Structures are given as structure tokens and as C-alpha cells.
Amino acid sequence: MAVKKGGLGKGLDSLIVNKNEGVVAVNPEQHGAPVEVDINKVEPNKLQPRKNFDEDKLQDLAENIKIHGIINPLIVQDRGKYYEIIGGERRWRAARIAGFKKVPVIIMKLSEQEFVEISLIDNIQREQLNPIEEAMAFARLIDEFKLKQDEVAERVSKSRTTITNALRLLKLDKRVQDMIVDDKLTTGHARAMLAITDPDKQYEFAERAFDEKMSVRDVEREVKKLINDKKSDKKKSADIDPQLVAVYEQTQEKLKGVLGTKVFINAKDNKSGRLEIEYYSQDELNRIVDLLESIK
Structure with missing residues (x-):
């Protein structure tokens, strides 16, 4: 993924290196070498953008870790009594499955905004967030840290249009969002359904689109017909x-x-x-x- 200059926000470019290698790697000059810590003192990020973890893939990673160990250390924030994961929750979960007692970590001291940004970037670079998780993470940067959409786009190295389209998904009925998470609908299908403002009708149409295996073009055509019929019915009812x-x-x-x-x-x-x-x-x-x- 191409990363624009300054895409990680003020100060973060000096903290992170190797952003294009599919993993967020910490600059050792800023944070020192990895250290081994008790795995039970490491906890996942409570506001981790990613909510879904494939259990079969975790088992595969656990088997790999048993053989090769953890090659890339976890990135954590020191919370005093425990270490909170910024990047590497899959490795931590797999290490627990593999029976590891300790894990290598690099300890960082970040602002809460930097914490969220790095956690989000780590997941995006690994392509591990589904579209709804990604949209919710973008929304958090906007709502909690008062960033504008173009500022979010710069920080995560995506276009402003990508951010806008992602955020639109959060306007969908929660049941339709779940269908995206479950790969029953693509984001193209879902965005076409935003014109259906009634939540129940939107969900009913989404189920119909899934059952009938509609293409995105089919959905666009049917939604347009539905909206036009509704306008026509209102005119007739007068x-x-x-x-x-x-x-x-x-x-x-x-x-x-x-x-x-x-x-x-x-x-x-x-x-x-x-x-x-x-x-x-x-x-x-x-x-x-x-x-x-x-x-x-």
C-alpha cells in the first residue's frame, strides 16, 4: 500500500518504519529493542477496530508460532499494571493458543490519538478489517479526535472519497451492516440500498438481493424502480x-x-x-x- 508523506500525522513518521511491508514496525531508535513480558500482563485493545477473528486461521498461526516463534514483536502501550496491545492482537491470541508464557513486545508511549491511529493503520495494512469495522474506526477518529474527513484520509493513506463511502455504510440498518460483515452483501450492493430510508424495508430488500443473487447493477435498478413506484403511488393516492x-x-x-x-x-x-x-x-x-x- 502506497503511503503518502505525512500520512501518519505529526510525529508518527519518526516512530514507525517499514510501513509498506504489511506490518507496522517500530523505529528502534525511538523505542529500543523488544523485551519479553508475561503474556498474562498483555491485554487486547478494548477499542480495537477489529472485532472478528477467524478461529481456523488463528489455529494455523498458532502452529506456525510453535515452530518459528513470534518473528514480529507486539506493539504495546504501558498502562501501568498491564500492557495494552496497539498492534499484533492476532499474534497474541495465537501465542496463547500455542501455550506461550511470554511474548516479545516493544513498549511505546503515545497519545490516545496516536494509539488509535497506529492500531487502525496496522489493521488496514494487513487488510484484516471488514468494511464496517473500518468505517467505525474512521468514525472514531472523526468523532473522538475532531478530525475532518480529509485529515483521516491523509493519516490512513486513503482517498477522501474512500473515507466518505466507508462512513456512508454506517447509515445502513444494523442488520444490513451484519450482512456485509458476513459477506452476504458487498459494499457496492449496500451503498445502492441507502436510498431506501425505511430500516425494515431496507433489510427486507437486502435479504431479497441475497436470496436472488442480485448483482450491484440489479440492486441499483430495482431500488430505482422501488423509489419511482413509491413516488407514483403517492401521487395516485392523492x-x-x-x-x-x-x-x-x-x-x-x-x-x-x-x-x-x-x-x-x-x-x-x-x-x-x-x-x-x-x-x-x-x-x-x-x-x-x-x-x-x-x-x-
């Missing part, structure tokens, strides 16, 4: 008796209960309209058809 609108809404809910899926009554006027029944798979369509045939 010419319909308000009492009938209420009756139609009640009827929709009744039909939804009977058919077990979304049902829409699109009234053209006070006397006519169109009844729409949604389905999300061939099996569901067959179920609905069988149900309707049984009513004969």
Missing part, C-alpha cells in the same frame, strides 16, 4: 378517497397474514387497481400458487 386508502392498508395486512408474503394494493382510482404479490424464489412462488389453488 386522488383516492382517504377512507378507502385506510381500508386498502388493512386489507394488505390481512392478505400478508394469509399468504405469508408482502402484498400490495395499487389503486388507480376509487374503483379499480392492481393487486401485487411478492415472492423471492421459485419455491416460494410454488407455495403461493398451491395456497391459492387450495382456496377453490
